[in-house]
Amino acid sequence: MQQGAGRRVSVQEVATRDGFQIEPGFVPTAAKIALIDKLSTTGLGRIEVTSFSSPRAIPALADAAAVMDGIRRARGTLYAVLVPNIRGCERALAHRPDELNFVMSASETHSQANLRMSRADSLAQLSGIIASAGGATPINVSISTAFGCPFEGEVKPGVIFALVGELVALGVGRVSLCDTTGVANPAQVNRLFRQARRNWPGLRFTAHFHNTRGMALANVLAALQAGIVDFDASLGGLGGCPFAPGATGNACTEDLVHMLQTMGYATGIDLAALLDAARDLPSLVGHAVPGQLISAGPSTRRYPAPSQP
């Protein structure tokens, strides 16, 4: 078993994209910018800032351009944006993202529900994006429903590997396997990532989990044991997919970073600063958030011994 021992693990913060996209209340643009600026001081290596989706499809992120223009970029932090199609890519590129995260679905039904196009159309969109952004801006591809689909059920590993093969043929160098509705279990996670890394040793795989059934951190552990060192997570455990019924919060960033650090992994992240940012969330989104560490504090927390009666 991997015991951490100083091994480097990278966490990408996705709260302002995966989290805010399903919040019923619109988080004001200035508040989004302030949160991202605060996150930029925590040592996070990557922040997925927003999504250049259709403002009609995802009104919560209709201010993507203003947010990208408003944030102060920290040296050493990569600022990514999600793009679902060529149109979104063109809008995004005007705001100088460090990376484009193109999202597509492993299952046809979720592809139609989430993106309103077939998987084949998605791949055609991706080709166009690579043609227009290719050389200048790196592209990560996130495969939704990689561990199961809320409409179709099981998604076979062969489907994922065929898709990854097509991405590699297009020149993609980074791929995220996403458990969109929190159906993955640790045995499945370990098998899929082990096989993926065996098939494509040069590809950088990211694991993206949701805590819908309480398994997010167990799945992280299983992915670590398969050699994965890149994880998506969402501050406070916010998140979900607007077009995937039953989707709830992502793996919680501060809970994940705390687990990694207590295990001895090097994250480069200031946990206290991260917790400080997380504590702003409930007032920002108007409800309690699922993250545990916000209330529990880190495991090193001490209490005074009770006085004896």
Add this chain to the structure above:
Amino acid sequence: MQQGAGRRVSVQEVATRDGFQIEPGFVPTAAKIALIDKLSTTGLGRIEVTSFSSPRAIPALADAAAVMDGIRRARGTLYAVLVPNIRGCERALAHRPDELNFVMSASETHSQANLRMSRADSLAQLSGIIASAGGATPINVSISTAFGCPFEGEVKPGVIFALVGELVALGVGRVSLCDTTGVANPAQVNRLFRQARRNWPGLRFTAHFHNTRGMALANVLAALQAGIVDFDASLGGLGGCPFAPGATGNACTEDLVHMLQTMGYATGIDLAALLDAARDLPSLVGHAVPGQLISAGPSTRRYPAPSQP
């Protein structure tokens, strides 16, 4: 990595003891009995029914005798009760438990706070219990704060192993290592249980986790990988320790059983029946419970594909 593959894992339900003991409202005796009777139909191999603690110390379980006398015992299910001292043991034995769970603390400060006696006094109490119950009723010893103490901080593995050595010398055959305030991390869990099993191959170790910092199921995975096949869990994720600040819910039984089953482990438990019992909890305790599966449903849950616009 262990992949399940039909391997047998046993789960002990502790909600009516570890869960109800910290509920601010007293759960009526009849409701406790009804819940335990329902749990007895789910295939659970072990239920920790109640605690014969001082009713002044834990008023929520002052009805321990009536509960033990009221339940209908299912064939194949073991009904255990917690006892903190000889006095509790004597009260308990009159109600024919299948097992006594003697609880003591790894840390001196928690021992004083939780049990109002030193660890040495605890061991003396245990000797008395073994003398009076020994041959007839099996004894499990639960070691609280085995992964860290909310007052003292780190608890060294050497402290645990010295204690286990003393228990073995007294003839104890089952030992639970309890993460009372949810401070354990998977690397620590794996190391401690591996070493414990190496030191005492004949001893049966149970892992008892709390989800205070979101790591309960990750810790279960780490313990499984160390060869542990006995786990405590609490329906709905209820739980905590009245005398350990910061303690929150146990590993959630239905979330744990779901994870185990999706990984291919054999639990002997009917998940649908368990979920049915869990859904009674919020009205029973008067608040929402932390378990995830109650609202999410199992990972096999399907939704109708959305109609296209």
